[in-house]
Amino acid sequence: MPFQAKLRIRELCDRQKITMSKLSRLSSVNYNTIHRWANQPLLRMDADPLFRVCRALECSLDELIEWTGDETLS
Numbered sequence: 001m002p003f004q005a006k007l008r009i010r011e012l013c014d015r016q017k018i019t020m021s022k023l024s025r026l027s028s029v030n031y032n033t034i035h036r037w038a039n040q041p042l043l044r045m046d047a048d049p050l051f052r053v054c055r056a057l058e059c060s061l062d063e064l065i066e067w068t069g070d071e072t073l074s
Helices: 009-016 020-027 031-039 047-057
Strands: 004-007 065-068
Touching: 009 020, 009 031, 009 047, 020 031, 020 047, 031 047
Parallel strands: none
Antiparallel strands: 004 065
16 A cells, blocks of 8 residues: 555644644644645645644644555565
Protein backbone atom coordinates (compact mmCIF):
# COMPACT_ATOMS: atom_id res chain seq x y z
CA MET A 1 0.00 0.00 0.00
CA PRO A 2 1.38 3.46 -0.84
CA PHE A 3 2.22 5.96 1.87
CA GLN A 4 -0.67 8.08 3.09
CA ALA A 5 -0.75 10.93 5.55
CA LYS A 6 -3.56 11.65 7.98
CA LEU A 7 -3.59 14.69 10.21
CA ARG A 8 -4.38 14.28 13.91
CA ILE A 9 -6.47 17.46 13.93
CA ARG A 10 -9.27 16.22 16.22
CA GLU A 11 -6.93 14.57 18.72
CA LEU A 12 -4.73 17.67 18.99
CA CYS A 13 -7.71 20.04 19.18
CA ASP A 14 -9.06 17.93 22.05
CA ARG A 15 -5.68 18.10 23.77
CA GLN A 16 -5.67 21.91 23.50
CA LYS A 17 -9.39 22.08 24.35
CA ILE A 18 -10.25 24.05 21.21
CA THR A 19 -12.72 23.50 18.39
CA MET A 20 -11.78 23.15 14.76
CA SER A 21 -13.49 26.50 14.20
CA LYS A 22 -11.20 28.14 16.77
CA LEU A 23 -8.20 26.38 15.21
CA SER A 24 -9.20 27.89 11.88
CA ARG A 25 -9.23 31.37 13.40
CA LEU A 26 -5.96 30.89 15.33
CA SER A 27 -4.10 29.50 12.33
CA SER A 28 -5.75 31.62 9.61
CA VAL A 29 -6.45 28.40 7.70
CA ASN A 30 -9.89 28.14 6.11
CA TYR A 31 -12.35 26.07 8.19
CA ASN A 32 -13.23 23.88 5.19
CA THR A 33 -9.55 23.00 4.82
CA ILE A 34 -9.25 22.16 8.53
CA HIS A 35 -12.42 20.02 8.32
CA ARG A 36 -11.16 18.20 5.20
CA TRP A 37 -7.77 17.55 6.82
CA ALA A 38 -9.50 16.14 9.91
CA ASN A 39 -11.69 13.75 7.90
CA GLN A 40 -9.71 12.67 4.83
CA PRO A 41 -6.19 11.50 4.02
CA LEU A 42 -3.89 14.37 3.12
CA LEU A 43 -3.42 14.36 -0.65
CA ARG A 44 -1.23 17.43 -1.00
CA MET A 45 0.95 19.20 1.53
CA ASP A 46 1.48 22.94 1.59
CA ALA A 47 4.05 23.78 4.24
CA ASP A 48 2.80 27.22 5.30
CA PRO A 49 -0.74 26.25 6.42
CA LEU A 50 0.58 23.07 8.07
CA PHE A 51 3.13 25.08 10.06
CA ARG A 52 0.45 27.61 11.07
CA VAL A 53 -1.76 24.76 12.33
CA CYS A 54 1.20 23.34 14.27
CA ARG A 55 1.87 26.72 15.85
CA ALA A 56 -1.80 27.11 16.84
CA LEU A 57 -1.90 23.57 18.28
CA GLU A 58 1.51 23.94 19.95
CA CYS A 59 2.75 20.74 18.34
CA SER A 60 5.45 19.59 15.96
CA LEU A 61 4.84 18.49 12.39
CA ASP A 62 5.70 14.94 13.51
CA GLU A 63 2.90 15.08 16.09
CA LEU A 64 0.43 16.41 13.53
CA ILE A 65 1.06 13.92 10.71
CA GLU A 66 0.30 10.22 11.02
CA TRP A 67 1.91 8.20 8.22
CA THR A 68 0.35 4.94 7.10
CA GLY A 69 1.19 2.47 4.38
CA ASP A 70 4.11 0.34 3.37
CA GLU A 71 7.18 1.06 5.48
CA THR A 72 9.61 -0.19 2.84
CA LEU A 73 10.53 1.37 -0.46
CA SER A 74 11.38 -1.01 -3.28
